[in-house]
Amino acid sequence: MAGQLSVLAAEVPFPPTVEDFYLPSIVPWGAHNDYWFTKITLLMWISVAAIIIFFLVSYRKPKLVPTKKQWIAESIYGFVRNNIAVDMLGKRGINFAPYLTTLFIFILIMNFWAIVPLAQISPNSHIAFPAILAAISYVMFIYIGMKHHGGLKYFKHALIPPAPWFILPLLIPIEFFSTFLVRPFSLAVRLFANMFAGHMLLLVFTLGGFALINANVWFAPFSVVSWAMSIALTFLEFLVICLQAYVFTVLSASYVQGALADEH
Amino acid sequence: MTGQEPPKNPSGNDDPPPPDTGMGMTAVAYLITGMLVWGGVGLLVDHWVGTKGIFAGIGAVVGIGGGVYLIVRRLGA
Numbered sequence: 287m288a289g290q291l292s293v294l295a296a297e298v299p300f301p302p303t304v305e306d307f308y309l310p311s312i313v314p315w316g317a318h319n320d321y322w323f324t325k326i327t328l329l330m331w332i333s334v335a336a337i338i339i340f341f342l343v344s345y346r347k348p349k350l351v352p353t354k355k356q357w358i359a360e361s362i363y364g365f366v367r368n369n370i371a372v373d374m375l376g377k378r379g380i381n382f383a384p385y386l387t388t389l390f391i392f393i394l395i396m397n398f399w400a401i402v403p404l405a406q407i408s409p410n411s412h413i414a415f416p417a418i419l420a421a422i423s424y425v426m427f428i429y430i431g432m433k434h435h436g437g438l439k440y441f442k443h444a445l446i447p448p449a450p451w452f453i454l455p456l457l458i459p460i461e462f463f464s465t466f467l468v469r470p471f472s473l474a475v476r477l478f479a480n481m482f483a484g485h486m487l488l489l490v491f492t493l494g495g496f497a498l499i500n501a502n503v504w505f506a507p508f509s510v511v512s513w514a515m516s517i518a519l520t521f522l523e524f525l526v527i528c529l530q531a532y533v534f535t536v537l538s539a540s541y542v543q544g545a546l547a548d549e550h
Numbered sequence: 551m552t553g554q555e556p557p558k559n560p561s562g563n564d565d566p567p568p569p570d571t572g573m574g575m576t577a578v579a580y581l582i583t584g585m586l587v588w589g590g591v592g593l594l595v596d597h598w599v600g601t602k603g604i605f606a607g608i609g610a611v612v613g614i615g616g617g618v619y620l621i622v623r624r625l626g627a
Contacts, residue, residue, distance in 0.1 A: 457616050
């Protein structure tokens with residue numbers, strides 16, 4: 287057992303680097319200049335397919351007394367609609383419930399790959415995925431705001447707070463930064479950084495176990511501690527996964543709410 | 551989660567004002583961006599005048615003040 291492990295450990299690179307996030311190409315197999323299809327791509331396709339198929343199948347013949355699948359699908363939708371959309375947007379939150387549910391379930395499934403055995407990396411640990419999701423929410427809340435307030439009046443509403451004129455030069459740059467620059471950035475980076483750090487943490491403790499066993503006979507017992515730690519951190523990851531999916535959805539709803547808000 | 555009934559009278563428009571759960575994040579964003587924006591402007595002024603950070607400090611304080619004012623105006627009752 288120990289012999290096998292040290293053979294394994296000889297090939298294990300430690301410490302993990304950012305390079306570990308760039309996985310080898312699958313199609314064409316092992317190519318070094320063609321990365322259009324990697325494990326990341328595969329996981330995303332599987333997520334999308336799984337979500338579409340699950341919701342189609344569970345709603346194909348809706349029953350008044352729901353089957354188990356239908357109950358799960360309705361619970362997910364009902365949770366987002368009641369606890370996020372309606373809670374934050376009031377009655378008109380119903381109109382945004384489909385978008386928010388799609389966002390929530392997509393991020394949840396994409397994040398979940400971080401702790402699925404054999405997959406164990408989330409596509410969201412690449413900034414591109416959160417960035418696109420944030421861009422969609424960003425464009426949407428601006429569009430909603432412009433539609434609700436009427437074109438440029440939205441920007442007037444968003445940028446000019448109710449304040450005496452002589453403080454406005456101080457306040458308008460702050461409003462501009464916090465609404466139109468920080469929001470999309472923080473939305474994307476929060477999700478990305480959480481998934482990136484989570485993957486990195488699991489790598490450190492898993493690979494660290496091998497590194498310890500490889501380094502010195504006296505360190506070998508501590509590798510067990512390291513692996514136990516990585517199991518514990520996997521449970522922590524599960525918490526982070528759900529929390530980040532929820533936070534992203536809640537903040538998207540909150541931005542829409544801000545765009546729809548009237549002067550008070 | 552069996553209690554996820556649809557709200558009564560859907561697609562009505564703005565009946566009760568919804569409790570705003572995103573407020574905390576907005577407030578923090580105002581504070582931080584206030585500091586960064588005017589601190590940054592102060593830093594530029596420092597570069598321009600040749601001082602060693604006095605304007606950045608003033609800018610950060612002024613920016614936080616602006617952030618607090620914005621929170622009061624936008625989020626206060």
